[in-house]
Amino acid sequence: MSCHTLEGVKEAILSKGYKWFENGDYNLNLVGIRNSETENLVTNKFDDCVTVSYKVDGEWNFHCFKATTDPGTHWTENLLNKDGVAILVPDQYRGSHTIGLHQGKYKALRQKKPLKVYRDKNKDGVYDLLEENIHEGIYGINIHRATAHGESKQVDKWSAGCQVLAKTADFDKLMELAQKSSDMYGNSFTYTLIESKDI
Template sequence: MKPLSYEQLQQACSARGYRFFDDGNYNLNIIGVRSADLQANTFNDLIYIAWRVAGEPIVVSLPATTDPGVYWRENLANAAGTGFLVPGQYSGAFRVGKHKGYHALVQARELPLYRDADRDAKLEPNESSIQTGYFGINLHRARVDGRSNLVDRWSAGCQVVADSSDFDLLMSLVDIASKHWGETFTYTLLDEQLLKGVH
């Protein structure tokens, strides 16, 4: 997946009527882009952080997954099916908190998930399967140290950053931003296949 620039992310959000935070210092845009490949068990998605400091735009892209690993697709944690976040923009989706005891972003409002219960490796979004609620959809890392290549059990529906150092960068920015803008953060999830017109 080719990384997007600050301006391209802004354009992609504006085209969908989503907010893009473009004022002040460390007013973070946290944007996930889900790969069109819904069968992979790799960190083939990207989570972007885009912000300004002293008017200058900054963007970083972190290899991540916005999908559950194949383990949870085949071994359902919920009888309704494995859950994965419906693309959209969710104001106040996450707040600063703890995931399994460490500093992370945790679900702060009800979120909609697709449910896929057929126990195969491919995720199949189905509008009729959507459930909305508190499911523990957090934004966290995979391994404590280093980078994970396979998702496997690292995600049962969470947004998971592949590399621990990338995640540390994200949380350091979150800590700075929370002092300016509060401890809840909007999350935007976009589909790669809907970004073809972004230049």
């Protein structure tokens, strides 16, 4: 999937009636974009994006990072939860994340408020994104990296529902921006997930 533009992301966010942050420097718009072209198939690839839009000295900056917003093959076949693997429901989640440790190991953006997820337990290689399968709660849907060095090519065990960046350098940039934002506005981040067909 080709990456996106700041203008396209902003337009999609506003068209849904979501909040777009534009007051002050480093007031981050964290927007995940799920690839609609995969038609809910479990691809086990980093074929989505996590984007960051923000101002510095009144000028807009934009980053589009290769990522997955879906769980990998391993956790769709080896369930951690009896109700099924978690797939984040597209929505805007205000104040949903905070800087903290991912699995107690390294700083990432940790879930701190309830999020909605689809639960899929039939292991058929297709994400079942059905309204009757939606659950809401604290499930550890963090925003973190895959490998600690370089770039991961397959999702595998890296995501059981988390939003995961493929490249270490991209994740380091994201956390640098998050720290600057936290220093200015407090340790609370809104995460929005949309689909590529929305743009």
